[in-house]
Amino acid sequence: MNILVTGGAGYIGTHTCVxxxxxxxxxxxxxxxxNSNPEAIRRVKEITGREFKFYQCDVRDSKxxxxxxxxxxxxxxxxxxxxxxxxxxVEIPLDYYENNxxxxxxxxxxxxxxxxxxxxxxxxxxxxxxxxxVPYKEDMPIGGCTNPYGQTKYMIELILNDLYVSDPAWxxxxxxxxxxxxxxxxxxxxxxxxxxPNNLMPSITQAxxxxxxxxxxxxGDYDTPDGTCIRDYIHVTDLADGHVKALNKLDAxxxxxxxxxxxxxxxxxxxxxxxxxxxxxxxxxxxQLPRRAGDLAVCYANVDKARTELGFTAKYGxxxxxxxxxxxxxxxxxxxxxxxxxxx
Ligand code: NAD
Ligand code: WQD
Numbered sequence: 001m002n003i004l005v006t007g008g009a010g011y012i013g014t015h016t017c018v019x020x021x022x023x024x025x026x027x028x029x030x031x032x033x034x035n036s037n038p039e040a041i042r043r044v045k046e047i048t049g050r051e052f053k054f055y056q057c058d059v060r061d062s063k064x065x066x067x068x069x070x071x072x073x074x075x076x077x078x079x080x081x082x083x084x085x086x087x088x089x090v091e092i093p094l095d096y097y098e099n100n101x102x103x104x105x106x107x108x109x110x111x112x113x114x115x116x117x118x119x120x121x122x123x124x125x126x127x128x129x130x131x132x133x134v135p136y137k138e139d140m141p142i143g144g145c146t147n148p149y150g151q152t153k154y155m156i157e158l159i160l161n162d163l164y165v166s167d168p169a170w171x172x173x174x175x176x177x178x179x180x181x182x183x184x185x186x187x188x189x190x191x192x193x194x195x196x197p198n199n200l201m202p203s204i205t206q207a208x209x210x211x212x213x214x215x216x217x218x219x220g221d222y223d224t225p226d227g228t229c230i231r232d233y234i235h236v237t238d239l240a241d242g243h244v245k246a247l248n249k250l251d252a253x254x255x256x257x258x259x260x261x262x263x264x265x266x267x268x269x270x271x272x273x274x275x276x277x278x279x280x281x282x283x284x285x286x287x288q289l290p291r292r293a294g295d296l297a298v299c300y301a302n303v304d305k306a307r308t309e310l311g312f313t314a315k316y317g318x319x320x321x322x323x324x325x326x327x328x329x330x331x332x333x334x335x336x337x338x339x340x341x342x343x344x
Pocket of ligand 2: 084086123124125126178179180197198199200201203215216217218219228229230231269292295
């Protein structure tokens, strides 16, 4: 039986494919290359030395999905495909609802049609909204998201809940990621955001390599020990391992389970910047700006449930996150577009 990985050419998808292949799973990957390209698939094969089938297909394309499900033997789906830029989601909300919510409904319909009822879904810590106390626990109320991207994750969680209530034979695992950073240790796969990056780590590495003039630090007056925001950064390889462990939890009986994937540790922006400078030996030019709209002061996970039920504990600390992000950035200044491109 194969695991179908939607969005498997993307940042978290490629790392998860590597972990799955290395743990002996057979996979089939589907992606529309909206935010990735075929080189990502080639590199997953290169890292693992394993072959697998790839389909260029959109999850909103029910006919295309039906053809794949009709032809292939699929046991479960890991569903990464979707749009993920918070700021962009405010500008083009309909695209986010159509891709994320519409795409997931189309996928679930086809899965139902073919009797495949096991799915692992990529949710986000953003569903905890702004009113829960930290650390966030899986049984806290969710919703109250401040942007359309977050709303899509919240809505999809509701849809999965309703689906499970309608038919308890479904086996649903919702994974709420905290802040994924880092790259595969080979330096061959990693994240390459389009345009000016939104997230912390690519902003730091691009300033360090000279692609950005400066790293802009948003807000130094939060009610935190050093005045900068605190987040729970998790190495993408750990995150990928969390998916492999989640798959092992899917069983024949059915169930709906929710797990946080984080480290349980909070790190401030200044702490991450210092860790990066130590790991890379590069002094990063910084420009301090006022707070960024929508940022919470502190966000980190309670990781007890993932530890006790999945046997998942994040292995990698800040140093490794920075070393791997830096290697990826230096060796692939244009992401996966060209081979052999090192700046130094
Ligand atoms: P990514 O953009 O690198 O990967 C997503 C992949 O899905 C891309 O390869 C893209 O081409 C593909 N895709 C997009 N729309 C599609 C569609 N309609 N049909 C088929 N393929 C499509 O993003 P990522 O960081 O790897 O995130 C993966 C998932 O994890 C997303 O659902 C994202 O919302 C979620 N997530 C990400 C983060 C994060 O910080 N990166 C945090 C929490 C949750
Ligand atoms: C972290 C901290 C910034 C960039 C977002 C989404 C969330 C999830 C993960 C997808 C904050 C500060 C950042 C910069 C900075 N994504 N920062 N300068 O906002 O916690 O979460 O990504 O699911 O849904 O909201 O992550 O990396 O953007 O920011 O000072 O150039 O770094 O202000 O304090 P965030 P982030």
